[in-house]
Amino acid sequence: MATPCGSSCNQSAPIVNLQRMSALSSWPRNRLLLALPSSDLQQLMPELEHTRCQREQVLMDADSPLDHIFFPDSGVVSAVAVYADGSIIEMATIGREGCTAVQAVFGAENSSVRLLVQIPGGAAKMSRAAFTRAMRSMPSFQTLMYAYVQAFLEQVLVSVACNGAHSLKQRLARWLLMMRDRGDNNVLQITQSLLAEMVGVQRPTITNAARELESAGLIARGRRQVSILDREASRRHLVNVTSWSERASLFTFPKHTRKKRASTESVIYITDNTSPTCPQSGLVGG
Numbered sequence: 001m002a003t004p005c006g007s008s009c010n011q012s013a014p015i016v017n018l019q020r021m022s023a024l025s026s027w028p029r030n031r032l033l034l035a036l037p038s039s040d041l042q043q044l045m046p047e048l049e050h051t052r053c054q055r056e057q058v059l060m061d062a063d064s065p066l067d068h069i070f071f072p073d074s075g076v077v078s079a080v081a082v083y084a085d086g087s088i089i090e091m092a093t094i095g096r097e098g099c100t101a102v103q104a105v106f107g108a109e110n111s112s113v114r115l116l117v118q119i120p121g122g123a124a125k126m127s128r129a130a131f132t133r134a135m136r137s138m139p140s141f142q143t144l145m146y147a148y149v150q151a152f153l154e155q156v157l158v159s160v161a162c163n164g165a166h167s168l169k170q171r172l173a174r175w176l177l178m179m180r181d182r183g184d185n186n187v188l189q190i191t192q193s194l195l196a197e198m199v200g201v202q203r204p205t206i207t208n209a210a211r212e213l214e215s216a217g218l219i220a221r222g223r224r225q226v227s228i229l230d231r232e233a234s235r236r237h238l239v240n241v242t243s244w245s246e247r248a249s250l251f252t253f254p255k256h257t258r259k260k261r262a263s264t265e266s267v268i269y270i271t272d273n274t275s276p277t278c279p280q281s282g283l284v285g286g
Contacts, residue, residue: 032148048124077117081114089198
């Protein structure tokens with residue numbers, strides 16, 4: 001049985017609405033969309049829908065219709081492979097620097113991957129039909145999408161090389177820093193079980209690797225979260241891989257990520273974090 005709300009509910013509703021309007025006043029915050037000329041972005045706005053992304057939410061499953069494109073404003077989405085036994089492993093990550101359009105750019109109608117929310121946040125959602133129209137009618141949008149696809153593929157190729165060349169501890173540290181730089185938050189809301197699936201190992205194995213990083217004072221583990229305690233030490237803890245990806249970055253990154261060139265170390269993965277106190281952690285070891 002519902003209880004009477006009283007005057008307090010009537011007073012709180014306008015406050016909630018104002019908070020929601022304030023949050024959307026600076027929307028969208030996705031870096032790809034913000035890289036568009038303002039006139040083109042305004043033209044796209046009616047096609048964009050703000051949506052919340054909850055932790056471990058499946059935005060799109062493998063072999064399902066590719067009905068929507070997501071442009072994250074915050075949080076992180078993983079593109080994961082799904083095996084016959086139901087197990088999954090991460091192939092790529094997507095944050096505010098990108099979108100889930102890699103397959104749609106080439107006209108795909110079905111998704112071959114599962115899009116899984118790793119870190120909760122928000123996103124701008126666009127229908128595939130609207131995306132296709134924009135690709136055909138808006139040269140700036142088409143150019144930006146092609147540039148992003150190339151940068152995305154560079155990220156995947158470097159990740160493949162690093163997964164084969166580096167230890168689990170290094171791969172874990174790199175993954176955690178990638179998540180941190182996409183969200184500007186040292187506290188990552190993620191379980192160790194999901195983390196083990198993403199890295200492709202058993203939970204006891206990831207627990208041991210995380211324990212080593214924790215013993216070194218780099219991270220702290222909590223209930224359903226991991227905190228990065230010393231970001232700079234985490235970076236120094238890793239092996240630098242720079243030569244190939246540094247050359248690639250010259251032509252793969254969209255203009256808005258090239259305005260401030262970081263050091264030659266900071267190009268291992270796609271990120272827009274270029275502040276002097278928190279340089280791009282692309283230098284993370286593979």
